[in-house]
Amino acid sequence: MKCDWCESENVSQVSKTVYWELPDGTRAIEIGETPGIKCSSCGMEYQTEGVIEEIEEQLLLIDTTKLHKQITYKDLMAQPRLLKRNYFKFD
Template identity: 40%
Template sequence: MDCMWCDRIDAEQTTKDCYWILPDGKDAVEILEIPAIYCQDCGSYLTDEMNHDIDMALYSRELPKGKKELTYKELMSAPYKNIFATKNV
């Protein structure tokens, strides 16, 4: 695999733990075991596509209440928010 920054040809797939600010901007969550790239020259990093996928998942999925960390797989398998649900007033 090629490194997207330095074009080194021996970059490897790995995982990375990262903190992410939630869409409301009031809190953060630690996401564990995110698929990442490791390059001996550049270190480990997430691709632009992975950053986008996580941003969209945090915006559109129901996260467990009060949970401050979850795995990437838990995030991606969380149910979608029901934006059409009516509120009982």
Template identity: 55%
Template sequence: MKCQWCEQDGAIETNTTVFWELPDGTQSLEIKETPAIHCGNCQMEYLTDEQTEEIEDHLLLINTKQLTGTVHFEELMKVPRLLKRNYFK
């Protein structure tokens, strides 16, 4: 896979911990085991644009008041949505 940062081959899919500010700005979350890309050449670890959009949309569509400071990605994505999709796009 080609790295989006250094544009070299050798990037692989992995899981990592990311930190995310909630859309209303009231708190930040530590999201563990988040699917990501790791490049062995430049050592950059990043989320794809699609993964970023998936997390941002989900956080807009759920009741974030029930979230604690740390959550696993799979648990976060299982939180029921209040709307089917993001109608604001």
């Protein structure tokens, strides 16, 4: 695995707290224990595109009005979906 920013191989997987704006823009939530990458060479800490897409899709498909200000990544991904999948994603 390489760092997306500096391409160093000196990276490790971490779990971090991130803050995410809801798709409707009404508020942001804190998502704890979110999988991420930390690069020891350049110091960047970030989520992979796959994790970002998972969070964004889940937030589009669940009833976000029922979410509290804080939730873990695991609990967010376990929320019941209103739709089975994102029908607007064509790739």
